[in-house]
Amino acid sequence: xxxxxxxxxxxxxxxxxxxxxxxxxxxxxxxxxxxxxxxxxxxxxxxxxxxxxxxxxxxxxxxxxxxxxxxxxxxxxxxxxxxxxxxxxxxxxxxxxxxxxxxxxxxxxxxxxxxxxxxxxxxxxxxxxxxxxxxxxxxxxxxxxxxxxxxxxxxxxxxxxxxxxxxxxxxxxxxxxxxxxxxxxxxxxxxxxxxxxxxxxxxxxxxxxxxxxxxxxxxxxxxxxxxxxxxxxxxxxxxxxxxxxxxxxxxxxxxxxxxxxxxxxxxxxxxxxxxxxxxxxxxxxxxxxxxxxxxxxxxxxx
Amino acid sequence: xxxxxxxxxxxxxxxxxxxxxxxxxxxxxxxxxxxxxxxxxxxxxxxxxxxxxxxxxxxxxxxxxxxxxxxxxxxxxxxxxxxxxxxxxxxxxxxxxxxxxxxxxxxxxxxxxxxxxxxxxxxxxxxxxxxxxxxxxxxxxxxxxxxxxxxxxxxxxxxxxxxxxxxxxxxxxxxxxxxxxxxxxxxxxxxxxxxxxxxxxxxxxxxxxxxxxxxxxxxxxxxxxxxxxxxxxxxxxxxxxxxxxxxxxxxxxxxxxxxxxxxxxxxxxxxxxxxxxxxxxxxxxxxxxxxxxxxxxxxxxxxxxxxxxxxxxxxxxxxxxxxxxxxxxxxxxxxxxxxxxxxxxxxxxxxxxxx
Numbered sequence: 001x002x003x004x005x006x007x008x009x010x011x012x013x014x015x016x017x018x019x020x021x022x023x024x025x026x027x028x029x030x031x032x033x034x035x036x037x038x039x040x041x042x043x044x045x046x047x048x049x050x051x052x053x054x055x056x057x058x059x060x061x062x063x064x065x066x067x068x069x070x071x072x073x074x075x076x077x078x079x080x081x082x083x084x085x086x087x088x089x090x091x092x093x094x095x096x097x098x099x100x101x102x103x104x105x106x107x108x109x110x111x112x113x114x115x116x117x118x119x120x121x122x123x124x125x126x127x128x129x130x131x132x133x134x135x136x137x138x139x140x141x142x143x144x145x146x147x148x149x150x151x152x153x154x155x156x157x158x159x160x161x162x163x164x165x166x167x168x169x170x171x172x173x174x175x176x177x178x179x180x181x182x183x184x185x186x187x188x189x190x191x192x193x194x195x196x197x198x199x200x201x202x203x204x205x206x207x208x209x210x211x212x213x214x215x216x217x218x219x220x221x222x223x224x225x226x227x228x229x230x231x232x233x234x235x236x237x238x239x240x241x242x243x244x245x246x247x248x249x250x251x252x253x254x255x256x257x258x259x260x261x262x263x264x265x266x267x268x269x270x271x272x273x274x275x276x277x278x279x280x281x282x283x284x285x286x287x288x289x290x291x292x293x294x295x296x297x298x299x300x301x302x
Numbered sequence: 303x304x305x306x307x308x309x310x311x312x313x314x315x316x317x318x319x320x321x322x323x324x325x326x327x328x329x330x331x332x333x334x335x336x337x338x339x340x341x342x343x344x345x346x347x348x349x350x351x352x353x354x355x356x357x358x359x360x361x362x363x364x365x366x367x368x369x370x371x372x373x374x375x376x377x378x379x380x381x382x383x384x385x386x387x388x389x390x391x392x393x394x395x396x397x398x399x400x401x402x403x404x405x406x407x408x409x410x411x412x413x414x415x416x417x418x419x420x421x422x423x424x425x426x427x428x429x430x431x432x433x434x435x436x437x438x439x440x441x442x443x444x445x446x447x448x449x450x451x452x453x454x455x456x457x458x459x460x461x462x463x464x465x466x467x468x469x470x471x472x473x474x475x476x477x478x479x480x481x482x483x484x485x486x487x488x489x490x491x492x493x494x495x496x497x498x499x500x501x502x503x504x505x506x507x508x509x510x511x512x513x514x515x516x517x518x519x520x521x522x523x524x525x526x527x528x529x530x531x532x533x534x535x536x537x538x539x540x541x542x543x544x545x546x547x548x549x550x551x552x553x554x555x556x557x558x559x560x561x562x563x564x565x566x567x568x569x570x571x572x573x574x575x576x577x578x579x580x581x582x583x584x585x586x587x588x589x590x591x592x593x594x595x596x597x598x599x600x601x602x603x604x605x606x607x608x609x610x611x612x613x614x615x616x617x618x619x620x621x622x623x624x625x626x627x628x629x630x631x632x633x634x635x636x637x638x639x640x641x642x643x644x645x646x647x648x649x650x651x652x653x654x655x656x657x
Contacts, residue, residue: 025655026653026655027655029650029651029653030649030650039650039651050508050653052508052510052582158637158638158639159638159639162639273649274649282649283649283655284646284649289649293644293646294644
């Protein structure tokens with residue numbers, strides 16, 4: 001969510017203004033666009049529905065065939081899986097009033113781009129468990145084999161993360177670089193081949209802009225031309241622009257670990273969890289929001 | 303124009319969805335117009351349920367005799383969706399919400415107002431079900447509805463019905479409740495599991511899972527407060543963890559500090575609520591309760607208060623969840639690894655999240 005550009009949110013609001021029902025995950029509702037967040041757009045009358053499963057968008061489209069339903073498709077391979085599963089069903093059932101506004105992204109190209117950035121100086125990757133459940137632990141082999149960077153797939157519980165960090169440190173001390181998967185209770189070496197095939201069938205890689213990180217080659221997951229009827233941007237002739245980010249927002253540098261959140265001139269001064277300017281301040285796991293809660297003296301009380 | 307019972311325009315069936323007429327009796331705009339229908343609604347649906355000497359005169363303003371001079375007064379509006387959820391409905395919720403606000407302020411609830419905002423077209427049976435729930439709850443709480451109001455708004459202007467309930471009560475002598483009086487070593491108690499109401503309503507509203515064992519905790523807490531009367535001097539601070547769950551009482555002003563080793567047993571939440579909260583990425587400490595008390599008491603009365611609470615059906619799950627540690631600071635949660643997580647108010651609305 002943190003790397004979705006404000007232009008995608010602007011485009012979503014434009015479609016809602018034109019009368020579409022916009023369906024999104026709850027995570028996106030407070031992320032700032034160029035002018036408004038989805039929550040602010042909804043307060044002005046945009047028909048925005050929060051869903052937990054993308055299948056709710058399909059059900060909505062089938063219940064209201066006279067309305068256009070647009071699903072805001074954001075996230076990595078993890079969310080691409082249920083979204084494409086829903087699209088596959090919509091295609092097979094011939095649903096004609098449902099489309100995706102896609103800003104889906106793939107993780108491996110981003111990791112490849114990060115290791116090229118000398119300022120980041122990355123020693124190792126603690127690889128994301130849920131993404132890995134889809135793409136498989138082997139998706140990181142190129143990092144270990146070609147670039148000699150240790151990779152460990154970790155879950156999200158505290159012990160998973162501690163164990164993952166320990167495994168990375170052991171590799172680092174031994175001078176090794178291999179892919180380890182202590183999260184094998186969820187992640188397989190080859191991931192989920194059925195979902196991978198579905199994703200390949202409907203989506204193809206393209207160069208896209210990441211909020212704060214710039215354009216990363218081959219990192220976007222866009223709908224293939226054969227399915228352009230389901231592409232909201234194509235269907236409604238919409239040009240999705242990068243959008244306008246606050247010129248002083250340093251979320252990109254925070255994401256890359258180049259600065260502490262408090263080094264941003266907006267931190268706590270115009271950007272705080274109740275009024276986020278950048279996406280890292282939106283949810284509790286965002287680096288800026290966490291820093292605000294634990295470091296700022298104001299965090300807890302009002 | 304609309305055909306009774308069947309689609310009049312078969313080529314546009316969806317436009318008719320939800321508009322097919324039936325024989326059901328419904329609320330009309332005229333029921334709020336102040337005329338015969340308004341009178342009928344009040345005489346047939348309100349008075350028989352809530353009859354008492356004060357209300358029977360149908361006063362716009364009730365003249366009351368309240369024992370003592372220290373009076374507590376509160377108001378609360380109820381807009382919950384859906385109107386009916388596992389474990390309750392907007393009617394009992396409204397009574398419990400207002401009664402509980404008075405109770406945790408150290409009061410004995412006495413009188414309520416009942417203001418109905420009804421949507422034109424609301425099925426009469428729904429209105430009756432809600433009023434019945436209000437009646438049952440007021441009886442259980444020992445409070446009287448003494449005045450009220452009815453308005454009907456046009457279709458689409460509210461979600462079925464909204465309620466506003468104001469409450470008046472007398473303060474029990476002896477309570478001096480303030481977070482300022484919390485001392486290191488004081489015990490933090492809750493009267494039952496946390497977060498069930500919020501999770502039950504969210505699941506019902508978003509139609510998230512077809513089957514869960516989740517039931518709202520909606521219930522009155524005034525008897526739990528009465529059970530503490532022998533120890534009023536030792537009760538430092540009390541709140542009902544409603545909107546925002548247990549976190550707002552933890553983040554009140556003046557600030558107080560405590561550690562809550564919530565992961566140790568007995569866990570103050572039900573497995574169903576914990577499972578749903580984890581899937582949706584919501585902290586149960588942010589999920590509302592509507593039938594619980596969170597209290598900070600002097601350590602020496604901890605066991606006595608817990609025993610008194612557990613003797614009541616609404617206090618069966620009472621437990622000590624933590625300990626105050628310093629005069630000023632933050633309330634934090636013990637983690638399994640021995641660290642502390644700060645408890646914070648929730649940001650914005652409670653939404654299901656995927657990451």
